[in-house]
Amino acid sequence: MNEHTLTQLMYRTLLSTRAALQAGIDKLADAVGLTLGLRGRNVVLDEFGNPKVVNDGVTIARAIESPDTMENAGTALIRQVSLLLSVTSGVNPVSLKRGIDKTVQGLIEELEKRARPVKGGSDIRGN
Numbered sequence: 001m002n003e004h005t006l007t008q009l010m011y012r013t014l015l016s017t018r019a020a021l022q023a024g025i026d027k028l029a030d031a032v033g034l035t036l037g038l039r040g041r042n043v044v045l046d047e048f049g050n051p052k053v054v055n056d057g058v059t060i061a062r063a064i065e066s067p068d069t070m071e072n073a074g075t076a077l078i079r080q081v082s083l084l085l086s087v088t089s090g091v092n093p094v095s096l097k098r099g100i101d102k103t104v105q106g107l108i109e110e111l112e113k114r115a116r117p118v119k120g121g122s123d124i125r126g127n
Contacts, residue, residue: 017070024074028064032057032082040094056095058082 034041035055045052045063054060061079066072118124 020068020070021074021077024066024068024071024076025078027066027071028061028075028078031064032060035060038094 031043034043035057040055042053042055043060045054045060047063061075061082064075064079066075116123
């Protein structure tokens with residue numbers, strides 16, 4: 001094998017490796033992208049024969065694996081980044097907003113139960 005042929009082979013190998021890495025990244029991005037935004041959708045994961053409905057990217061990133069070694073390396077790269085971002089960013093903002101809304105609604109209902117009608121200053125002073 002001459003030097004020119006070896007260079008071409010290395011270049012082709014590099015291109016196919018890069019394409020496989022990109023394919024793994026794209027698969028993960030497509031799955032996680034479904035969950036983003038205000039109208040984000042849920043993703044169903046098959047965990048040990050039991051379907052699990054999730055809507056956060058880190059859980060999805062942990063679950064996706066490819067039989068192709070290089071594609072799997074691409075998903076692993078993004079998985080590591082997503083785990084680091086998850087640790088530094090904390091709580092999912094959409095889940096946090098839903099929790100706050102639910103808590104506020106519960107507080108409003110409780111305040112309405114405990115409220116006493118007031119007609120004037122004497123009712124406030126307790127006379």
